[in-house]
Amino acid sequence: xxxxxxxxxxxxxxxxxxxxxxxxxxxxxxxxxxxxxxxxxxxxxxxxxxxxxxxxxxxxxxxxxxxxxxxxxxxxxxxxxxxxxxxxxxxxxxxxxxxxxxxxxxxxxxxxxxxxxxxxxxxxxxxxxxxxxxxxxxxxxxxxxxxxxxxxxxxxxxxxxxxxxxxxxxxxxxxxxxxxxxxxxxxxxxxxxxxxxxxxxxxxxxxxxxxxxxxxxxxxxxxxxxxxxxxxxxxxxxxxxxxxxxxxxxxxxxxxxxxxxxxxxx
Numbered sequence: 149x150x151x152x153x154x155x156x157x158x159x160x161x162x163x164x165x166x167x168x169x170x171x172x173x174x175x176x177x178x179x180x181x182x183x184x185x186x187x188x189x190x191x192x193x194x195x196x197x198x199x200x201x202x203x204x205x206x207x208x209x210x211x212x213x214x215x216x217x218x219x220x221x222x223x224x225x226x227x228x229x230x231x232x233x234x235x236x237x238x239x240x241x242x243x244x245x246x247x248x249x250x251x252x253x254x255x256x257x258x259x260x261x262x263x264x265x266x267x268x269x270x271x272x273x274x275x276x277x278x279x280x281x282x283x284x285x286x287x288x289x290x291x292x293x294x295x296x297x298x299x300x301x302x303x304x305x306x307x308x309x310x311x312x313x314x315x316x317x318x319x320x321x322x323x324x325x326x327x328x329x330x331x332x333x334x335x336x337x338x339x340x341x342x343x344x345x346x347x348x349x350x351x352x353x354x355x356x357x358x359x360x361x362x363x364x365x366x367x368x369x370x371x372x373x374x375x376x377x378x379x380x381x382x383x384x385x386x387x388x389x390x391x392x393x394x395x396x397x398x399x400x401x402x403x404x405x406x407x408x409x410x411x412x413x414x
Contacts, residue, residue: 193414197404200413201228211269219262223251227384228407230304230397231266234382236406239306239324241380248307248377250277250363252288252300253388256356261363263376273373278345278356278364286355288388293323293331298360301329301337304397305383310374315340316367319374321383325395329385337361339377341370 205225209215214224227249234240245267254260261277264270279288280299292299303325310319319339323329329337342364343349344357357364363385365373377383387393396402408414 194401194404197408197413198400200411201404201407204228204407204411208266208269212264212271214262214264214271217262217271217274218254218258218260219249219251220253223249223253223386226386226398227382229400229403230384230395231382232406232410233397233403234304234306234324235410240382244379244381246272246377246381248381248383250383250385252279252291252302252386252391255286256288256358257286257350257354261365263373272376273369275369275373276345276347276350276356276366278342278359278362280361281358283358283361289391291328291387291391293328295331295335297335300359300361300363300385301332301335302385302387302391302393303328303395305329305332305385307339307377307379307381307383310378313338313340315342315364315370317341317371317374319378325397328393328395335361337363339363339365339370339374341365341367343367 205221205228209221209224215221227247231240231247235242245265247264247266249262249264251260256276256279259274259276261273261275262271263273265272280297282292282298283290283300288300290299291302293301301323303323305321305323308320308322310317312318317340321332321337321339323332323337340362342357342359345364345366349357405414
């Protein structure tokens with residue numbers, strides 16, 4: 149497999165950054181000089197973490213075959229930023245390396261949900277997923293965290309436990325993005341299977357069926373996907389272009405620090 153030119157450049161940059169930095173001369177009893185040295189070291193460490201993160205992102209993106217599957221690199225990168233922060237803060241299960249991504253920028257006619265095994269860099273599931281009745285027709289356009297909105301919600305979730313309801317095996321979600329999805333539990337936004345999520349429905353109606361805000365899955369695949377992602381894994385619902393989504397989970401420096409800690413770089 150050929151690796152992208154950008155990946156090669158980042159690899160070279162990473163090697164360069166790991167070379168020992170030049171010593172910063174400073175008097176032992178000069179606090180200003182000590183602060184300068186500490187600041188320079190922090191900048192150097194940040195550059196190392198950034199290069200390592202970008203290299204890791206490109207490498208795993210290619211290794212998992214995500215370019216051919218239609219998942220944009222920037223969406224995958226954002227999902228990783230939140231994933232590592234949630235791991236670091238203990239909100240996600242450290243024993244599980246599963247990341248689920250929904251790209252609401254894609255038509256509902258297309259497969260727009262990916263379940264990725266990050267440890268093995270492979271896609272475990274890639275399938276259709278519904279959006280809410282009031283979120284749009286073929287494309288998702290409007291989102292809400294409000295109870296009764298019957299819209300999908302954006303951002304990062306952590307999966308919880310399963311239960312058996314009117315849709316069969318279902319999975320509770322905990323929204324961890326303030327202002328975007330923290331009412332998921334009170335809204336009963338869960339992962340479940342639905343008959344209206346299938347290729348036949350798309351062929352008849354020109355779009356996928358819609359839910360009351362839940363990320364509903366094809367009935368034939370829902371149970372297997374739910375068992376894979378249950379109990380503390382990360383799910384990221386990416387906003388379509390033109391829809392505002394500002395999240396603390398996408399701040400770069402905390403994400404780099406979390407990545408470095410999880411990967412044992414610090």
